[in-house]
Amino acid sequence: MAVGETRFPEMPVIEGLRLGAAMAGIKKPDRRDLVVIEIPEGARVAGAFTRNAFCAAPVMVAREHLAACVARGEGARYLVVNTGNANAGTGATGLRDARTTCAELARLAGVEEASVLPFSTGVIGEPLPMDRLLAGLPGAVQALDDGSDAWLAAGEGILTTDTRAKGASVTLTLGDATVTINGIAKGSGMIRPDMATMLAFVATDAAIEQALLDGLLREAVERSFNCITVDSDTSTNDACLLIATGRGAAVVDGEALERFREGLLQVMAELAQAVIRDGEGATKFVTLRVEEARSRREALDVAFTVAHSPLVKTALYASDANWGRILAAVGRAPVEEFDVDLVTIDLGEVRLVENGGRAPGYAEEAGSAVMAREEIEIRIALGRGEQHATVWTSDLSHDYVSINADYRS
Amino acid sequence: MAVGETRFPEMPVIEGLRLGAAMAGIKKPDRRDLVVIEIPEGARVAGAFTRNAFCAAPVMVAREHLAACVARGEGARYLVVNTGNANAGTGATGLRDARTTCAELARLAGVEEASVLPFSTGVIGEPLPMDRLLAGLPGAVQALDDGSDAWLAAGEGILTTDTRAKGASVTLTLGDATVTINGIAKGSGMIRPDMATMLAFVATDAAIEQALLDGLLREAVERSFNCITVDSDTSTNDACLLIATGRGAAVVDGEALERFREGLLQVMAELAQAVIRDGEGATKFVTLRVEEARSRREALDVAFTVAHSPLVKTALYASDANWGRILAAVGRAPVEEFDVDLVTIDLGEVRLVENGGRAPGYAEEAGSAVMAREEIEIRIALGRGEQHATVWTSDLSHDYVSINADYRS
Numbered sequence: 001m002a003v004g005e006t007r008f009p010e011m012p013v014i015e016g017l018r019l020g021a022a023m024a025g026i027k028k029p030d031r032r033d034l035v036v037i038e039i040p041e042g043a044r045v046a047g048a049f050t051r052n053a054f055c056a057a058p059v060m061v062a063r064e065h066l067a068a069c070v071a072r073g074e075g076a077r078y079l080v081v082n083t084g085n086a087n088a089g090t091g092a093t094g095l096r097d098a099r100t101t102c103a104e105l106a107r108l109a110g111v112e113e114a115s116v117l118p119f120s121t122g123v124i125g126e127p128l129p130m131d132r133l134l135a136g137l138p139g140a141v142q143a144l145d146d147g148s149d150a151w152l153a154a155g156e157g158i159l160t161t162d163t164r165a166k167g168a169s170v171t172l173t174l175g176d177a178t179v180t181i182n183g184i185a186k187g188s189g190m191i192r193p194d195m196a197t198m199l200a201f202v203a204t205d206a207a208i209e210q211a212l213l214d215g216l217l218r219e220a221v222e223r224s225f226n227c228i229t230v231d232s233d234t235s236t237n238d239a240c241l242l243i244a245t246g247r248g249a250a251v252v253d254g255e256a257l258e259r260f261r262e263g264l265l266q267v268m269a270e271l272a273q274a275v276i277r278d279g280e281g282a283t284k285f286v287t288l289r290v291e292e293a294r295s296r297r298e299a300l301d302v303a304f305t306v307a308h309s310p311l312v313k314t315a316l317y318a319s320d321a322n323w324g325r326i327l328a329a330v331g332r333a334p335v336e337e338f339d340v341d342l343v344t345i346d347l348g349e350v351r352l353v354e355n356g357g358r359a360p361g362y363a364e365e366a367g368s369a370v371m372a373r374e375e376i377e378i379r380i381a382l383g384r385g386e387q388h389a390t391v392w393t394s395d396l397s398h399d400y401v402s403i404n405a406d407y408r409s
Numbered sequence: 410m411a412v413g414e415t416r417f418p419e420m421p422v423i424e425g426l427r428l429g430a431a432m433a434g435i436k437k438p439d440r441r442d443l444v445v446i447e448i449p450e451g452a453r454v455a456g457a458f459t460r461n462a463f464c465a466a467p468v469m470v471a472r473e474h475l476a477a478c479v480a481r482g483e484g485a486r487y488l489v490v491n492t493g494n495a496n497a498g499t500g501a502t503g504l505r506d507a508r509t510t511c512a513e514l515a516r517l518a519g520v521e522e523a524s525v526l527p528f529s530t531g532v533i534g535e536p537l538p539m540d541r542l543l544a545g546l547p548g549a550v551q552a553l554d555d556g557s558d559a560w561l562a563a564g565e566g567i568l569t570t571d572t573r574a575k576g577a578s579v580t581l582t583l584g585d586a587t588v589t590i591n592g593i594a595k596g597s598g599m600i601r602p603d604m605a606t607m608l609a610f611v612a613t614d615a616a617i618e619q620a621l622l623d624g625l626l627r628e629a630v631e632r633s634f635n636c637i638t639v640d641s642d643t644s645t646n647d648a649c650l651l652i653a654t655g656r657g658a659a660v661v662d663g664e665a666l667e668r669f670r671e672g673l674l675q676v677m678a679e680l681a682q683a684v685i686r687d688g689e690g691a692t693k694f695v696t697l698r699v700e701e702a703r704s705r706r707e708a709l710d711v712a713f714t715v716a717h718s719p720l721v722k723t724a725l726y727a728s729d730a731n732w733g734r735i736l737a738a739v740g741r742a743p744v745e746e747f748d749v750d751l752v753t754i755d756l757g758e759v760r761l762v763e764n765g766g767r768a769p770g771y772a773e774e775a776g777s778a779v780m781a782r783e784e785i786e787i788r789i790a791l792g793r794g795e796q797h798a799t800v801w802t803s804d805l806s807h808d809y810v811s812i813n814a815d816y817r818s
Contacts, residue, residue, distance in 0.1 A: 053747040054740030054765065089736050091766030124733025125767050190720060190737065231719040233734075234741040310640040310719070310805075311599060311813055318814035324533025325642075327498050328599065331463030332643040338462040356463065357500030358534050396719075401807050404720055405727035 003277045003285040003374050003394070008167045011151035012180045014205045015247045016040030019150040020143035021157035024136025026129055027084030027122060032157035034133065035081040036105065036140040037201060043075035043245040044210050046217040047117075050193075050238035056088030056124075059239060061098040062117040069115060070210055077115035079201065079241065080105050080137070081158050083186070087120040087128045088236040097128045104134050108141055121186065121199055121237050122160050155184040158199055161403060162188040162278050168270035170263045174256040177249035179206045181263050185271040189280035189404060191230035192308075193221075193238050200225065200240040200271055205248030206260060212252070216264055217242040224268035227300075228392045230279040231400070232308040240268075276392045281399030284316050287377045291388040298335055299389035302380060305333035313396030316376065321367025323352040330380060342383030348376065412686045412694040412783050412803070417576045420560040421589045423614045424656045425449030428559040429552030430566035433545025435538055436493030436531060441566035443542065444490040445514065445549040446610060452484035452654040453619050455626040456526075459602075459647035465533075466496045466503030468646060470511065471526040478524060479619060486524035488610065488650065489514050489546070490567050492595075496529040496537045497645040506537045513543050517550055530595065530608055530646050531569050564593040567608055570812060571597040571687050577679035579672045583665040586658035588615045590672050594680040598689035598813065600639035601717075602630075602647050609634065609649040609680055614657030615669060621661070625673055626651040633677035636709075637801045639688040640809070641717045649677075685801045690808030693725045696786045700797040707744055708798035711789060714742035722805030725785065730776025732761040739789060751792030757785065 017039060024034040039045065047066050049059050069076050080101055087094045102116035109116075120128070143153070155165035169182045187198030208216070221240055242264075244251075251260045277285050288307055293299035306312055309329040315322040326345055331338075345353035348370035352362055370376060426448060433443040448454065456475050458468050478485050489510055496503045511525035518525075529537070552562070564574030578591045596607030617625070630649055651673075653660075660669045686694050697716055702708035715721055718738040724731040735754055740747075754762035757779035761771055779785060 052737060052740040053742075053744065054736050054749045086733075089733050089762070089766045091764055094766065124731075124737060192741075233718050233720045233737065236733075236737050236740060308717075309642050310809070311642045314810055314813035317810065320814070322533075324495075324498050324645075327463050328461060328533060328642065328645050331461040331645060332601075333462075335462065340462045353498070355500055357498045357503070396810060398807055398810050400719070401723055401726065401805060401810055404723035405729070 002163045003282050008152050008155060008165050009169050011148040011167060011169050011182045012171060013146045014180055014182055014203050014245060016245050017203050017243065018144040018146045019154040020140045020145065021153040022136045022139035022143060024082070024132050026082055026132055032153060033083045034136040034140050035154045035157040036144065037079040037154065038144050039075055039077055039243055040245050040247065041077070043243055044208060044213050045069065045075040046213040046242045048217055048221045048240045050235060052234050052236045054089065054236050056086055056120060056237045057090055057094035057098045058087050058118040058120045059237060060095065061102065062119060062239060065102065065114045065117050075243065076117045077111045078105055078109055079117050079119060081119040081199065082133055083121050083158055083160055085120060085122040085126060085128050086124045086237050089125040090127055093127055097130055100130065101133060105137055108137060119199055119239055121158065124236060151182060151184060158184065158186040160186065160188065161280055162186050164278055166271055166274035166278065168267045170266055172259055172263045174249045174251070174259060179204060179248050179251070179260065181267045183267045183271050185275060187275040188278050189230055190233045190235045191228060191275060191279065192232045192234050193225045193228065198235055198238055202241065202267060203243040203245065205245050207246035207248065207250040208244040213242060213244050216261060220264045220268045223265060224272040227390060228272045228276050229304060229307050230276065230394055273392055276394050279394035280403045281397040282394035283397050284395040285375045286316060286393050286395070288391045288393060289377065289379045289388065290382065291379065292381045292383050292385055293387045294385035296387045296389050299387050300391065302330055302333040302335065302382065303389055303391035305329050306380070307391050307393035310396055316395035317397045319368065319371040321347060321364065321371045323358070323367065326378065327353055344381045344383070346379040347371070411572045412691050417561050417564060417574050418578050420557040420576060420578050420591045421580060422555045423589055423591055423612050423654060425654050426612050426652065427553040427555045428563040429549045429554065430562040431545045431548035431552060433491070433541050435491055435541055441562060442492045443545045443549050444563045444566040445553065446488040446563065447553050448484055448486055448652055449654050449656065450486070452652055453617060453622050454478065454484040455622040455651045457626055457630045457649045459644060461643050461645045463498065463645050465529060465646045466499055466507045467527040467529045468648060469504065470507040471528060471648060474511065474523045474526050484652065485526045486520045487514055487518055488526050488528065490528040490608065491542055492567055492569055493531040494529060494535060494537050495531045495533045495646050498534040499536055502536055506539055509539065510542060514546055517546060528608055528648055530567065533645060560591060560593060567593065567595040569595065569597065570689055571595055573687055575680055575683035575687065577676045579675055581668055581672045583658050583660070583668060588613060588657050588660070588669065590676045592676045592680050594684060596684040597687050598639055599642045599644045600637060600684060600688065601641045601643050602634045602637065607644055607647055607684070611650065611676060612652040612654065614654050616655040616657065616659040617653040622651060622653055625670060629673045629677045632674055633681040636799060637681045637685050638713060638716050639685065639803055682801055685803050688803035689812045690806040691803035692806050693804040694784045695725060695802050695804070697800045697802060698786065698788045698797065699791065700788065701790045701792050701794055702796045703794035705796045705798050708796050709800065711739055711742040711744065711791065712798055712800035714738050715789070716800050716802035719805055725804035726806045728777065728780040730756060730773065730780045732767070732776065735787065736762055748793070753790045753792070755788040756780070
């Protein structure tokens with residue numbers, strides 16, 4: 001199941017950046033499950049990784065290798081991604097397997113081991129099938145290409161319980177040059193990213209120096225992947241990479257920087273929202289906007305408390321305008337000196353709650369009409385400040401339970 | 410659905426304390442939905458109420474009336490409880506209805522309005538059907554009785570989506586006197602109490618002065634109702650009352666106080682666990698024990714993070730020993746400077762995790778055998794301190810989704 005249409009877009013070439021996918025049979029036969037991304041020399045790469053204390057072996061190695069590249073004033077040269085197995089909770093064996101994967105790709109490509117960053121996603125706690133993974137690498141390297149089909153193949157090659165590939169692209173005109181930003185992502189369950197999503201790879205041909213690139217990634221992650229939740233569970237393998245090849249226009253400051261920042265946020269927000277639309281068992285795409293908070297942190301706390309409430313999520317699944325459950329969730333959010341009489345709650349264009357209770361003009365049929373939609377906006381105004389935040393989430397359906405009760409079988 | 414057997418016990422008489430239930434037809438016909446509890450003069454009463462900022466009208470009035478009684482050096486004289494309607498999110502009308510209910514019972518019983526405490530549970534956001542509620546009061550008063558059947562009728566009269574009445578009782582020998590503690594509770598969904606449960610009424614014939622009674626209640630709630638979760642949603646109507654009639658032995662200090670404290674915790678923990686066994690859609694009763702934490706707060710944070718994880722809860726439902734999901738939940742708990750290599754996780758008698766990964770001796774069949782049980786214990790040792798905490802929870806099943814997607818229809 002998935003909400004709405006998410007078309008995989010036409011992806012313009014980013015010169016020097018190539019993607020290749022192969023079928024390595026890591027968990028299941030006959031599906032793309034191994035992806036290699038080639039980054040041209042001279043590129044800059046920024047990364048954001050999960051903050052789950054149990055982070056997976058590939059996350060540890062990717063973080064270490066990226067730090068080594070940055071210290072040398074370089075970008076990474078290759079990313080290698082497998083699906084079907086997360087290589088998480090695998091101890092010393094897992095670390096050795098992640099390093100071996102990098103070493104083998106480095107050998108095939110003629111680069112240093114530390115220039116390769118590894119990523120894995122799938123079942124936690126089982127050893128990587130290294131024979132099949134290593135045997136698949138040459139095929140992925142041979143498939144490397146810079147066309148739109150290669151982006152789609154890579155987008156498909158990183159999926160797990162996802163039902164469709166997720167891509168986004170914008171092309172910006174900066175003065176007399178154009179700059180492209182392409183991205184792909186995967187994620188459907190175990191989605192409550194903390195500083196990163198399941199896996200997202202975003203690339204641009206812009207020329208951006210390392211510190212600025214790091215800051216742009218951090219800021220865009222904060223307002224895209226860190227604002228989505230399917231089930232409140234933060235993955236052990238979340239990672240988001242931003243690659244700037246540097247072959248296109250330079251982005252340094254002023255209006256060009258501003259437009260690049262907006263374009264990057266657009267690509268990353270589209271990818272983050274595509275993850276929610278494809279959330280496990282999702283039948284609704286819900287935008288939760290919390291306004292009039294004292295701080296953005298407070299607005300996010302309220303939004304996530306509502307977004308994580310199983311009772312709100314089952315009411316959304318049932319298309320039931322059960323505003324009492326929204327109100328109860330708002331009321332237990334961690335907000336100091338909370339005067340609930342100032343709170344208003346709107347469902348789409350319908351006012352549900354004011355003065356601590358049902359809005360005088362509210363009629364059940366009006367609420368039900370909005371709840372019947374596939375895309376729903378809930379606006380909660382706290383009446384205590386000027387800050388706001390938006391969070392995107394899905395509902396809790398029978399299919400969510402089925403998918404997660406049966407995942408390993 | 411519900412886990413295991415919970416027999417409603419034989420409840421000894423607590424002299425002067427009587428309970429009466431009636432069928433007022435508040436939401437549905439032909440079921441007990443209105444309960445009156447009569448407390449003898451001279452009793453002391455302590456209360457713990459929800460900390461949801463949107464607290465219901467009856468909670469506000471009960472808190473206010475109880476404070477007035479305590480200020481006069483008295484206990485409350487009557488409790489009145491309706492099910493089928495929470496009188497929450499009902500604004501000024503709700504407050505007036507709660508006061509009118511108290512006033513009418515006070516008139517019937519010949520006491521002051523402020524000696525009556527009101528409680529409501531059920532659907533949020535609909536006005537109380539005052540005509541039916543008030544018409545039912547005389548029948549509940551006429552039914553007042555101190556026998557075990559009256560406790561059972563009251564236990565049944567406060568249920569909503571619960572499938573069975575919940576009672577617990579202990580009789581303690583203190584020197585040459587005996588003291589009885591009886592309690593009833595309701596709750597099945599919207600269960601993540603914060604300083605109280607959905608509704609629990611506990612009474613003893615012991616003589617205990619107000620400040621000590623308040624302290625005993627606070628302490629017992631902290632280790633019983635505040636250690637359970639079904640779905641992480643804190644109700645707007647949670648309340649827990651402790652009544653000491655004072656007609657039996659005095660409890661002041663020393664060994665008598667110690668034994669009373671233990672007996673009270675036993676009754677309240679049994680009631681709290683009965684709520685989980687009867688959790689909405691529950692097929693498993695899960696004890697989460699977190700050990701070797703730096704503080705009890707830290708142990709509770711880890712335990713609740715695991716207990717709230719939809720992925721852990723669906724794995725429990727599927728009887729799938731998916732330890733990777735437990736590990737991922739532990740890893741995202743709010744713990745500072747967390748060295749996950751020191752963590753061990755045991756499922757019943759089976760070691761799942763050590764040194765950050767699967768325990769060397771672990772075999773899937775051994776884990777699956779424990780997961781197949783109805784009652785499961787998960788022990789998580791953090792390896793960083795000496796504090797511990799225990800939390801009880803249930804699984805996330807198709808029935809949970811069905812119950813909450815259909816509740817209002």
